[in-house]
Amino acid sequence: MVARLTDGRRCGDCDAHAVARCGRCNAPVCRRHQPRLGQRCGGCEADWADDLPVRRMLQRLFAPPAFVLAGGASFLFMMPVLIALPFSIGAPLVATLAALVGFGASVGTYRLVERAARAQFLREHARALPVARVVRGRTHHRQLPART
Numbered sequence: 669m670v671a672r673l674t675d676g677r678r679c680g681d682c683d684a685h686a687v688a689r690c691g692r693c694n695a696p697v698c699r700r701h702q703p704r705l706g707q708r709c710g711g712c713e714a715d716w717a718d719d720l721p722v723r724r725m726l727q728r729l730f731a732p733p734a735f736v737l738a739g740g741a742s743f744l745f746m747m748p749v750l751i752a753l754p755f756s757i758g759a760p761l762v763a764t765l766a767a768l769v770g771f772g773a774s775v776g777t778y779r780l781v782e783r784a785a786r787a788q789f790l791r792e793h794a795r796a797l798p799v800a801r802v803v804r805g806r807t808h809h810r811q812l813p814a815r816t
């Protein structure tokens with residue numbers, strides 16, 4: 669439709685009127701395609717999306733042990749409750765709480781994997797570059813230093 673668009677992620681302006689560079693792959697980006705804080709250029713974000721199966725696999729790998737460990741630990745922790753209460757009340761109560769704690773731990777593991785992976789993704793190649801800033805205002809041109 670728009671002849672200028674090469675693929676939605678970058679456009680002719682990205683090369684001709686770059687205002688910034690991607691913090692990860694160092695590709696020049698125009699004002700419109702400039703990634704927001706905590707994001708990378710379209711190409712890099714596509715890489716991130718491509719890695720989704722790997723992250724899901726890690727999460728499936730780590731979530732069950734987290735469930736068992738946290739659930740088991742809270743079960744042990746609540747043993748006094750189990751002993752103090754009549755078994756018919758204590759057992760379902762402790763089992764429910766242990767399952768809840770285990771569930772919370774596995775959800776936490778999911779988030780942890782996601783956060784750690786994202787932090788790693790954003791760190792890649794980012795060391796030598798200044799913190800990305802959102803450039804506002806009229807067409808004020810900032811000359812990009814040549815990186816060779």
Ligand SMILES: [Zn+2]
Pocket residue numbers: 677678679680681682697698699700701
């Ligand atoms: Zn562009």
Ligand SMILES: [Zn+2]
Pocket residue numbers: 690691692693694695708709710711712713
């Ligand atoms: Zn990039």
